[in-house]
Amino acid sequence: MTTTYAALLRGINVSGHRRVPMAELRVLLAELGHRDVRTYLQSGNAVFTTDAGPDASDASDEDALAAALEQAIETRFGFAVDCLVRSGAYLKAVADACPFPAAELAGKQLHVTYFSRPLTPDRFASVDPAAYLPEEFRLGDRALYLYTPNGLGRSKLAEVLARPALLKGITGTTRNWNTVVKLVEMTHRATP
Numbered sequence: 001m002t003t004t005y006a007a008l009l010r011g012i013n014v015s016g017h018r019r020v021p022m023a024e025l026r027v028l029l030a031e032l033g034h035r036d037v038r039t040y041l042q043s044g045n046a047v048f049t050t051d052a053g054p055d056a057s058d059a060s061d062e063d064a065l066a067a068a069l070e071q072a073i074e075t076r077f078g079f080a081v082d083c084l085v086r087s088g089a090y091l092k093a094v095a096d097a098c099p100f101p102a103a104e105l106a107g108k109q110l111h112v113t114y115f116s117r118p119l120t121p122d123r124f125a126s127v128d129p130a131a132y133l134p135e136e137f138r139l140g141d142r143a144l145y146l147y148t149p150n151g152l153g154r155s156k157l158a159e160v161l162a163r164p165a166l167l168k169g170i171t172g173t174t175r176n177w178n179t180v181v182k183l184v185e186m187t188h189r190a191t192p
Helices: 022-031 059-077 088-096 154-159 177-188
Strands: 003-011 035-040 043-052 083-087 108-117 137-142 143-147 172-176
Touching: 003 059, 003 088, 003 172, 003 177, 022 035, 022 043, 022 059, 022 154, 035 108, 035 172, 043 177, 059 083, 059 088, 083 088, 083 108, 083 177, 088 177, 108 177
Parallel strands: none
Antiparallel strands: 003 043, 003 083, 035 043, 108 143, 108 172, 137 143
């Protein structure tokens, strides 16, 4: 079975650090046996098609693909990069489940943080949502939706939600809504 996935790399190409050129990332993914490799922006978004196991939405397939990519990046570039791999079906389900009126908001106001495993509300019990209004967050399937009316860079709630104590033992990477939508489009377009 052929499945299209998105690889979401965490913390690359920020202020000139941990540089992973997108052209080299495309080559690396092709060397791993993936096809129809495309990248989006310089912040570590890649889409590829590959043969998957019997259940393409199985998190273990995604985890295996992510682990192989992480190892290849460390070997090629000499530093570790956390990667999440998600199927196109998963990305679409996350976008469709958005609890905020995405069509009415600017892309910089809405974000999704994808996580390596499911989150429970008790992880965020110490965060008082009322203290950060009008900013808000909601939990989804291995995802957190974050509404920041003044953008992520000015968000006090985003700062709190990113604290290491809250995210201990879990990997997460955030994308603005424009990127969320683009990755859904890229993983659902017909391959050439």
